[in-house]
Amino acid sequence: ETGVTQTPRHLVMGMTNKKSLKCEQHLGHNAMYWYKQSAKKPLELMFVYSLEERVENNSVPSRFSPECPNSSHLFLHLHTLQPEDSALYLCASSQEAGGGGSPLHFGNGTRLTVT
Amino acid sequence: GQNIDQPTEMTATEGAIVQINCTYQTSGFNGLFWYQQHAGEAPTFLSYNVLDGLEEKGRFSSFLSRSKGYSYLLLKELQMKDSASYLCACMDSNYQLIWGAGTKLIIKP
Numbered sequence: 001e002t003g004v005t006q007t008p009r010h011l012v013m014g015m016t017n018k019k020s021l022k023c024e025q026h027l028g029h030n031a032m033y034w035y036k037q038s039a040k041k042p043l044e045l046m047f048v049y050s051l052e053e054r055v056e057n058n059s060v061p062s063r064f065s066p067e068c069p070n071s072s073h074l075f076l077h078l079h080t081l082q083p084e085d086s087a088l089y090l091c092a093s094s095q096e097a098g099g100g101g102s103p104l105h106f107g108n109g110t111r112l113t114v115t
Numbered sequence: 116g117q118n119i120d121q122p123t124e125m126t127a128t129e130g131a132i133v134q135i136n137c138t139y140q141t142s143g144f145n146g147l148f149w150y151q152q153h154a155g156e157a158p159t160f161l162s163y164n165v166l167d168g169l170e171e172k173g174r175f176s177s178f179l180s181r182s183k184g185y186s187y188l189l190l191k192e193l194q195m196k197d198s199a200s201y202l203c204a205c206m207d208s209n210y211q212l213i214w215g216a217g218t219k220l221i222i223k224p
Contacts, residue, residue: 004157040123040216040217041216042119042213042214042215042216042217043202043204043214045211045212090157090158097210098209098210098211101146101163101165103148103160103163104150104158104160104212105160106157106158106159107157108155108156108157109157
């Protein structure tokens with residue numbers, strides 16, 4: 001299996017639920033990212049990990065909690081979400097964080113609906 | 116503030132040429148990316164420009180003018196499979212990516 005894989009593809013959860021999104025990259029990259037994509041809005045960077053250390057946290061509410069156990073895996077733990085958190089959550093990886101022309105490789109995303 | 120502007124939606128005809136423009140205002144500049152995103156799928160990398168001029172890759176070309184804060188993506192010999200959203204993203208002086216909201220391109224037969 002190659003590229004960036006995200007599971008699940010779709011998730012419906014209530015506001016009191018706890019769930020986790022999983023991302024795995026098979027590209028040997030050193031940096032991994034979580035983005036939020038809402039309709040007709042620019043991608044919003046949530047978290048960046050470089051060599052398993054968090055290097056960016058863009059004022060994301062604490063109801064979103066990232067975890068990076070190793071350079072190939074990234075999780076996003078969700079709890080007590082709000083309906084406005086419904087969006088497509090994209091995981092991405094790159095050779096290095098913030099490095100010049102190193103492009104991002106994205107997973108297909110998790111479509112999250114909060115009811 | 117930092118900002119990327121691109122048209123929300125464009126329509127073109129199969130076999131024709133279309134140009135998608137992107138203007139940017141950022142704190143410093145370390146390159147500009149174009150990505151393609153089909154509905155329900157991952158964005159995929161198309162091009163990276165850091166110097167002025169035109170970069171050609173098959174049917175797709177990307178142009179950059181740093182003095183004007185302007186880029187465009189040119190798609191030739193349009194095919195139905197080119198129907199997608201095209202995302203422009205600019206890297207600022209801190210190597211942060213600033214994203215546009217994307218241009219939805221609709222190809223008609």
